[in-house]
Amino acid sequence: MAETRPRTLFDKIWDSHVVERLPDGTCLLYIDRHLVHEVTSPQAFEGLRLAGRRVRRPEATFAVADHNVPTSDRSSGIEEPESRIQVETLERNVAEFGVSYFPLTDARQGIVHIVGPEQGISQPGMTIVCGDSHTSTHGALGALAFGIGTSEVEHVLATQTLLQKPAKNMLVRVDGALPFGCTAKDIILAIIGRIGTAGGTGHVIEYAGEAIRALDMAGRMTICNMSIEAGARAGLIAPDATTFAYLKGRPYAPAGEAWERALAWWKTLPSDPGAAYDTTVALDAAAIVPLVTWGTSPEDVVPVTGTVPDPDDEPTAARRAAKRRMLDYMGLTPGQRIEDIAVDVVFIGSCTNGRIEDIRAAAAVAKGRKVAPGVRAMVVPGSGLVRRAAEAEGLDRILIEAGFEWREAGCSMCLGMNPDQLKPGQRCASTSNRNFEGRQGPGGRTHLMSPAMAAAAAVTGRLADVRGLAR
Amino acid sequence: MQPFTTLTGIAAALPLPNIDTDKIIPARFLKTIRRTGLGKNLFDTLRYTPEGEERPEFVLNREPWRRAEILIAGPNFGCGSSREHAPWALLDFGIRCVIAPDFADIFFNNCFKNGILPIRLPQEMCDLLAADAAMGANARLTVDLERQVIVRPGGEEISFDVDPFRKHCLLHGLDDIGQTMAHAAAIDAFEARRREALPWL
Numbered sequence: 206m207a208e209t210r211p212r213t214l215f216d217k218i219w220d221s222h223v224v225e226r227l228p229d230g231t232c233l234l235y236i237d238r239h240l241v242h243e244v245t246s247p248q249a250f251e252g253l254r255l256a257g258r259r260v261r262r263p264e265a266t267f268a269v270a271d272h273n274v275p276t277s278d279r280s281s282g283i284e285e286p287e288s289r290i291q292v293e294t295l296e297r298n299v300a301e302f303g304v305s306y307f308p309l310t311d312a313r314q315g316i317v318h319i320v321g322p323e324q325g326i327s328q329p330g331m332t333i334v335c336g337d338s339h340t341s342t343h344g345a346l347g348a349l350a351f352g353i354g355t356s357e358v359e360h361v362l363a364t365q366t367l368l369q370k371p372a373k374n375m376l377v378r379v380d381g382a383l384p385f386g387c388t389a390k391d392i393i394l395a396i397i398g399r400i401g402t403a404g405g406t407g408h409v410i411e412y413a414g415e416a417i418r419a420l421d422m423a424g425r426m427t428i429c430n431m432s433i434e435a436g437a438r439a440g441l442i443a444p445d446a447t448t449f450a451y452l453k454g455r456p457y458a459p460a461g462e463a464w465e466r467a468l469a470w471w472k473t474l475p476s477d478p479g480a481a482y483d484t485t486v487a488l489d490a491a492a493i494v495p496l497v498t499w500g501t502s503p504e505d506v507v508p509v510t511g512t513v514p515d516p517d518d519e520p521t522a523a524r525r526a527a528k529r530r531m532l533d534y535m536g537l538t539p540g541q542r543i544e545d546i547a548v549d550v551v552f553i554g555s556c557t558n559g560r561i562e563d564i565r566a567a568a569a570v571a572k573g574r575k576v577a578p579g580v581r582a583m584v585v586p587g588s589g590l591v592r593r594a595a596e597a598e599g600l601d602r603i604l605i606e607a608g609f610e611w612r613e614a615g616c617s618m619c620l621g622m623n624p625d626q627l628k629p630g631q632r633c634a635s636t637s638n639r640n641f642e643g644r645q646g647p648g649g650r651t652h653l654m655s656p657a658m659a660a661a662a663a664v665t666g667r668l669a670d671v672r673g674l675a676r
Numbered sequence: 677m678q679p680f681t682t683l684t685g686i687a688a689a690l691p692l693p694n695i696d697t698d699k700i701i702p703a704r705f706l707k708t709i710r711r712t713g714l715g716k717n718l719f720d721t722l723r724y725t726p727e728g729e730e731r732p733e734f735v736l737n738r739e740p741w742r743r744a745e746i747l748i749a750g751p752n753f754g755c756g757s758s759r760e761h762a763p764w765a766l767l768d769f770g771i772r773c774v775i776a777p778d779f780a781d782i783f784f785n786n787c788f789k790n791g792i793l794p795i796r797l798p799q800e801m802c803d804l805l806a807a808d809a810a811m812g813a814n815a816r817l818t819v820d821l822e823r824q825v826i827v828r829p830g831g832e833e834i835s836f837d838v839d840p841f842r843k844h845c846l847l848h849g850l851d852d853i854g855q856t857m858a859h860a861a862a863i864d865a866f867e868a869r870r871r872e873a874l875p876w877l
Contacts, residue, residue, distance in 0.1 A: 224866045225859055229840045233859055237867055237877055245759065247709035256853070261863075273707060294709050331877070338758040338782060352782055354760035355711075356789035356852070364856045365766035366863060370839070402694060403752040406781055436755065438781050459876035467876055503692050523750070527693050620703045620757075629726060641698040641756060643721050 211477035213374045214441050215409045218349040218474070222332050224366055231432070232674045234369045237331040238363050240317045240555035241268040241304065243295040245336030249359035250298040261365040263303040267326055270295055270309060271316045273622040276585050276612035280311055284542075288623065292505025302362075314613040315588020318342040318556035322426065323588055329444035329471040339638065340439075340558045341432040346452070347444030347474055349409070352433065372438065373483040375408040377415040381491035386672035388566065389424030390558060390636070390655035392416065393431045394496040398506035400486060405437030408484060411476065412442050416490035422451040423562035430557045431638050434503040443475035480658055497543060497668055498640045498653040500531040505640070507543060509658065510668045515539035534642055535650050538629070543668050546652070550633040551582035551663040552645070553656050555599075555619040558636035559587025563656040567609075568600040570660035570674055576608030577666030583610040583625070585617040609663065621646045634662035678791045679849035683772050684818040685745030688735045689806035690719075695749060695781060696756035701765040703757075714761055715768030736769070740813040748806045749776040751799070754783025763790045773819050775826070777802055788842045791849065793821060795836045804828070821847060 212220070224233040239262075253259070258603040260266055273288040291308070299306040307313040307320060314320070318339050321327040329347035334340060336358040343558035357367055359527040377396055389588070397404075416471075417425070425442050432440030442448075449468060452458045459467045494508045506512065516528035516539065532539065537546070553567045554560075564584060576582045584604050586592035592614055595601055601611045607650050618625040619637035621644070627633055629648025636659050652668060661671040705717045723734050730737045736744065749767070753776040754762060763786045766774065775786065775795045787794040797805070808815045808829055818827040821843060825833040838846075845852065856863075870877060 225862050227841060231839070231841045233856065235863070235870070244706050248711050248760075251709070252853075258853070260694045272703075291709060336758055336760075338756065340758075352758035354758055354763075354782060354786035354789060356760060356786065360853050360856065363853050364860075364863060365867075366856060366859075368841075368852060368856065402755055403778060403780070406752070406778060436752070436780060439761075449762055463876040467874075470874065502696075523691065523693060530692075570717075617746070620698075622703045622706065639696075639698070639756060643702050644698050647702070647704075647721065647726060 211479040213476040213480040213482065213556070214347065214411055214443050214474055215349060215372070215549060218330055218332065219371055228632045231368055231370055234332060236334050236361050236364055237265060237376055237413045238326055239266045240321055240333065240340070241266060241289045241336035241358065242272055242317050242335070242337060243270040244272040245355050246298065247291065247294045248355050249362055250302065252359040253302070253362055258363045260302040260304060260362045262392050264305070265365065266304045266362065268295060268299045268304050269307045269314055269317050269320055272492050272616045272620065274309060274615040275623050276615050276617045279613060284566060285394050285624065292311055307437070312589035312593060315591065316556045316559060316616055318430065319559055319587030319591065322422070323455070323590060325452055325458030328452060328458065328467070329448060330474050334367065338433045339430050341437070342426050342430040342556055344429040344432065344441040345422060346448055347442060347471065351438040372409040373407055373485070373651055375405055375410045375437065375484040376482040376489045377410050377412050377491050378414040378485070379412065380414040380487070381416060381489045383416050383490045383493060386495055386675065387493050387656065388655040389420055389427040391493050391496050392490065392508045393428045394498070394653065395488060395493050397431065397435045397503050398496070399488065400435055402434060402502050402504045403436040405432060405435040408437050409439040409441060410435065410437045412440060413668055416446065417442060421562060422447060423560040426560065431503070434638055460563070467502055495655065495658055495671055497658065499535065499537060499543065500528065501534055501640055501642050503638070503653060504641060505531065509543050509668060511543055513537045513539055513541040513543065521627055544670065546668045547632070547666055548580060548634045548662050548668065549631040551580060552585070552618040552633055552635040552637065553583070553657050553659050554585030554587065554617055555637040556587065557638045558656050559585065559591065561591050563636065564591065564595045564600050567656040567660040568603045570657050570671060571607040571609060571664060574607055574664040576663045580666050582608065582663040583612055583618070585612045586614050588614045607664070618645050621643060634659045634668060663664065677853060680772065680793050680821055680846040682818065682820045683745060684816050686740050686743055686813055686837070687746035687748055687805065688741040688744035688807035689748040689809040690735060691748070691750045691806055693750040694752045694755055695840055697754055697759050697762040698756055700754065700762040701759065706759060706761050711764045712768055714765035715770070718765040721840045743770070745770055745775045746775065746817055746819065747771050748802055748809050749774055751777040753779050755780040758782045763787050763792050767792055775802060775805060786824050788846060789852065790845065793819065793846060795826070797834065797836060817848045825839045845866045
């Protein structure tokens with residue numbers, strides 16, 4: 206078993222989870238933690254039931270309802286019948302199969318990718334899956350975490366394994382110091398803008414470099430979260446002192462002697478010197494500026510101080526046609542100044558930017574200011590515990606006084622499965638992860654950006670450079 | 677799962693790049709606890725006006741492509757979410773094979789679990805097949821998985837790659853879980869070793 210070749214973090218986690226290797230290279234990969242939500246699991250549990258199968262490791266399986274839960278008062282249940290049926294189905298399934306569950310009335314309820322790290326369920330060196338593409342978030346802890354479809358959800362429930370082929374290794378190095386006014390969101394938007402939405406296809410991305418090391422866990426989670434927007438199923442950051450300090454004392458993290466043993470193991474996980482990557486990309490953090498998206502793909506990034514690009518500058522006819530379609534959908538014209546674009550709605554939340562650090566950043570901009578007339582601005586904490594923490598710091602009062610709505614935890618307007626949706630033609634400054642057509646509601650127009658930039662849009666009524674609002 | 681052996685059918689071309697899973701099936705249609713019935717909302721916003729009328733220019737609203745069983749798509753098809761509702765919607769509509777220059781990983785994987793064959797071909801080949809598809813019912817394509825070839829209307833063959841294990845599963849309509857259950861002893865042994873080495877997991 207002695208392995209002498211220098212290995213990457215990904216290689217080490219992968220190798221330690223291979224149960225069996227089939228002749229064609231497909232591996233039966235062991236899965237340590239399985240996170241489950243209401244939208245992609247009902248058909249999987251039904252499959253188990255029909256086949257008379259049980260959940261192999263209920264204690265390694267955690268469920269929470271997040272995608273279509275209302276973010277208004279929920280004490281009287283869910284009004285919308287289809288959403289209610291999905292949540293009730295999840296509740297029946299977790300009871301029948303013995304899976305741990307954080308109910309809607311529990312302060313620990315929230316977006317599955319906020320809850321996992323917050324509870325210490327997600328740990329370095331683990332394999333973690335969930336029927337959701339933003340499972341890549343958990344890679345910030347040094348875990349191999351990726352999204353799967355419902356058939357695979359059923360496969361993991363039944364066998365605690367998946368059939369997978371190893372991905373290629375991509376290294377994204379971000380060195381230099383991040384300038385004032387820029388955040389982890391700007392780093393990941395800059396990366397996606399550079400490599401494109403298919404740039405990471407077939408790869409797992411390891412983020413490294415001094416700008417990544419300098420980030421807190423919230424920032425690292427924002428970066429890993431959007432790996433899928435660069436086409437990579439998973440993003441990883443080597444565990445370090447920041448990771449260990451974050452995990453220590455969390456409810457499901459190891460404690461006592463187990464903590465010491467875990468820590469010793471976690472320290473062996475970072476990539477070996479000289480480990481080989483199939484693809485390497487380098488970015489200078491010092492050159493990053495606050496970014497927003499202008500189109501309907503997350504790769505369509507532009508500095509907030511820039512202008513709407515001209516489709517005629519694209520190299521191929523197909524790309525020119527695609528960009529024209531985007532501009533038409535977004536209601537923008539080439540050459541238009543980004544800072545002249547007025548917004549109708551501001552959404553601060555999601556698994557990308559729904560943590561306490563994100564709410565602090567938004568509140569710092571909103572403090573003593575007012576949401577611009579005609580703008581609807583909402584803050585949706587990523588979990589009930591994030592909401593409580595914000596309230597303990599008085600952030601809710603700052604935001605409410607500024608005119609923001611202060612809501613209950615859930616995925617909310619990131620994907621508009623609950624009543625929080627854009628109306629056709631409405632334009633939104635959003636801290637979420639996808640600007641696809643109709644993503645936040647049919648006909649809705651999404652501009653992705655950091656929480657501070659979204660708050661700046663709320664108080665100015667247009668896309669605005671947060672550096673101009675600094676105090 | 678229905679086996680996939682040979683498919684002869686009408687192909688529809690949808691060459692837009694980056695067709696994401698929200699375009700394939702918008703999130704508001706995911707509030708179902710079943711796998712079926714999603715075909716009517718396949719490509720919903722491309723296919724219907726906000727009032728719910730069919731857009732006559734959209735390929736799947738036109739004869740003969742309403743009956744398409746093969747889709748010739750653009751690069752990075754299926755990017756975005758992990759929702760298996762995307763292949764379920766394609767299957768429910770009647771599409772069993774998608775051919776594109778490249779696919780997003782999760783979507784690609786999900787297709788195989790549902791008896792849909794996704795095929796990666798260079799852009800030039802996709803362009804040829806899209807031109808065939810434009811000829812409609814007189815230009816059916818045949819996809820032969822056993823031989824790994826696409827037969828064009830004139831009889832010319834284009835070969836394609838497929839992972840041997842996935843090919844085997846598709847040809848025989850095999851359930852992954854049943855196969856993995858055959859490795860139960862290996863999983864038990866792995867778990868026992870792991871409990872010893874890393875007991876907190």
